[in-house]
Amino acid sequence: MITHLVFDGVADGPMGVALDIVGTAARVVRAGLVTLPQGRLAPRQRVVSVDGEPVRTAAGRTLAVDGALGLRGLGPGDVLVLPGLGMATPPELAAALERPDIVRGVEWVARAAAKGVLVAASCSATFVLAAARVLDGRRATTTWWLGPVFTQRFPRVSLRSDRMVVESGGVFTAGSAFAHADLMLAILAHTLSPSVAHTVARYLVLDERESQARYMVLDHLGSSDPVIRQLESFVTSNLERQSTIHEMARATATSPRTLARRVAKGLGMTPQQFAQRLRVAQAVHLLETTQHPVDEVAARVGYADPAAFRRVFRRETGETPRARRTRSTLREAGAR
Structure with missing residues (x-):
């Protein structure tokens, strides 16, 4: 099960792209276009919030969810992924990390990781993983313009802000908002097979990018x-x-x-x-x-x-x- 955990302010585009990527993966598997390794099944997904209530996206739209986040039934083989928080500046991000819903989310992420759930995040949501201490001693990336703030706030994390996606110790992080697509493809390659990720990328015309350094503005x-x-x-x-x-x-x-x-x-x-x-x-x-x-x-x-x-x-x-x-x-x- 791939569970998308969303908060108020979630970025609209990456959330939609993530749902499309996982949905396309399920369709290509069920259509027999890709053969999975023995014992692996077509992916399933759901969208949750910490309290089960709809959230307001960055564009001001209401996003319905499938329920509240719960860890019952989740364990190794499952994925908890956080799309970007929709925060563009360090002050906005600092304020967001103090919000009660995100504080609860940090607690849930820590508990999920302790149960062996694969946790992942892109853009500013990588700060939630770092706050949950699941990145301590690991490599990670984040959106490039927040790199210095991330380094100051989480010195125990080895930041690679030039990379699009970083996997370290079973935890996945990705850079700026639309690197969420790269993140989801990396998760599919890891949990299902690389051929699934390549097939989905081809069907959705998603280019495979390794670096976000080309997008940096000094x-x-x-x-x-x-x-x-x-x-x-x-x-x-x-x-x-x-x-x-x-x-x-x-x-x-x-x-x-x-x-x-x-x-x-x-x-x-x-x-x-x-x-x-x-x-x-x-x-x-x-x-x-x-x-x-x-x-x-x-x-x-x-x-x-x-x-x-x-x-x-x-x-x-x-x-x-x-x-x-x-x-x-x-x-x-x-x-x-």
């Missing part, structure tokens, strides 16, 4: 910390060469250890990773606005080895430099 990763602003200014003024941690520390009037601590607290990454993000962002700009060869772009952002640049670019954006340029060209042609 302005959103900014910080009120003046040290981070000084670091950004230093790196962007010296993009043509790689800077050491000692050079970055001198430019920000800090020690390497203090700089690392400030950047980790403000951005959830190391100074070197931040510098790398800034270089990749400039590379994206050059690829989209000039016709410079990829090797020249690499040199302009501090990579003497074009192969190393390509590896870093692919890791950070989820695509090759050539693919990024092609996609940009096609987008501009379509706009004309």
Whole structure:
């Protein structure tokens, strides 16, 4: 059984997509389009709230539910999944985590995980899993613009905010709202079979994305910390060469250890990773606005080895430099 736990403010789109994905999986299995491993059945699903009452979605619509969340009959093999809370800013999220219904939800998630239920969440709902302590000592992801807040609030979790979906110790997390589709496909692959997930993705024309780094806007990763602003200014003024941690520390009037601590607290990454993000962002700009060869772009952002640049670019954006340029060209042609 796949149980979708929803709260007031739930994001409309991801909830609908999740229901479609599981429903399509059930139909393709029953139609004999995919053969499941022995002992596994077509998925069933339900939507619940903590009290069994309908919830109000982020778009202001009333979402009926199938009942109240209960753990009787749930155990290993069952899934409890939380779509995003519909919170766009850290203050909204902090207030939501104090709401009585979400506090109860945190308790239910902890109890479900203790019974061996597979728990999963996307976007801001990953904060509920973290609050339930089921992510302690594990890797996880969340929506990228809330990454620094997540890291500050839950230091026991190893955050990978560049990833679309992360599975760690049987707990699944996903990034921004529509990464909920990726989350549901990952759950189907894990609980049924990869062929089911691939078939559903093909029928619903869902692309398989590994990274949300390509969607990151560096302005959103900014910080009120003046040290981070000084670091950004230093790196962007010296993009043509790689800077050491000692050079970055001198430019920000800090020690390497203090700089690392400030950047980790403000951005959830190391100074070197931040510098790398800034270089990749400039590379994206050059690829989209000039016709410079990829090797020249690499040199302009501090990579003497074009192969190393390509590896870093692919890791950070989820695509090759050539693919990024092609996609940009096609987008501009379509706009004309």
